[in-house]
Amino acid sequence: MKILLGLCCRPVVAMALLFILVVMLLALFAPWVAPYDPFEQFVEGLSLEGAPLPPDATYHLGTDLLGRDLLSRLLYGARTSLLIGLIANGIAVLIGTLVGLTAGFVRGWIGTILMRFTDLMMAFPALLLAIALAAIFQPSVWIVALVISMVNWVQIARVIYSETVALSARDFVAVERTLGASALRILFSHLLPHLVPTILVWATLGISTTVLLEATLSFLGVGVQPPTPSWGNIIFESQTYFTSAPWLVLFPGAAIVLLSLSFNLVGDALRDALDPTLKGRS
DSSP states (O other), rough: HHHHHHHHHHHHHHHHHHHHHHHHHHHHHHHOOOOOOTTTOOOOGGGGTTTTTOOOOTTTTTOOOSSBBBBHHHHHHHHHHHHHHHHHHEEEEHHHHHHHHHHHOOOHHHHHHHHHHHHHHHOOOHOOOHHHHHHHHHHHHHHHHHHHHHHHHHHHHHHHHHHHHHTSSSEEEEEEHHTOOOOHIIIIIIIIHHHHHHHHHHHHHHHHHHHHHHHHHHHTTTSHHHHHOHHHHHHHHHOOOOTTTTTTHHHHHHHHHHHHHHHHHHHHHHHHOOOGGTTOOO
């Protein structure tokens, strides 16, 4: 609670937290907040020439190329993007923590194999690897979340490994071993509590990365498939109308940028609050 109050004292971070909260609430209550069914195609939602309508009193953010209400699709798209971001990042943080903690504590050949595999995964460009994996499997919300988690765990694994190695060399761990404490007791009672701040920071920052990666995959056509709305595939569907109907790209693009920026700001502030020695560092 003290940390949360400290974050709210910083105006920019408070605005970022407020934006994240608003987006989450809108996504959660989308069936009640959205003015229309996101899949319904309105005949009056297109001009006489068959072009999308700009924002007006009926369709507050305009319509898309099929005459669907853009605001409703953005609200439901927020559910998809946030769901994938939270699930994918949660899995990535879990895998990275387990790999880094095991490799840093056990060391030896097990640690060497785990970290060499981590280095191998880091050698591949994350986006290209995600595209390859998404192309192999049938794209869906859950497959996209799994693919993103498979390419995003390596960074946190490396960070957790480094911190675990440093903590394992501390005197309190040596004392516990001398007293006959089991490996599980040392891991869960002494090492893991010291790693919680790092895990929290990476869990927050990682959501920004996963939201951006989901949007990128959907924009490239290998992510969430239409008609299921996500912010990325809304841009993908509307890219040919960029000049004649810029609102179709502007609104989902702004939502992606603002949400990612908000999570980054909160993650940076959380890092500074949990470890003041890092304050001001890039």
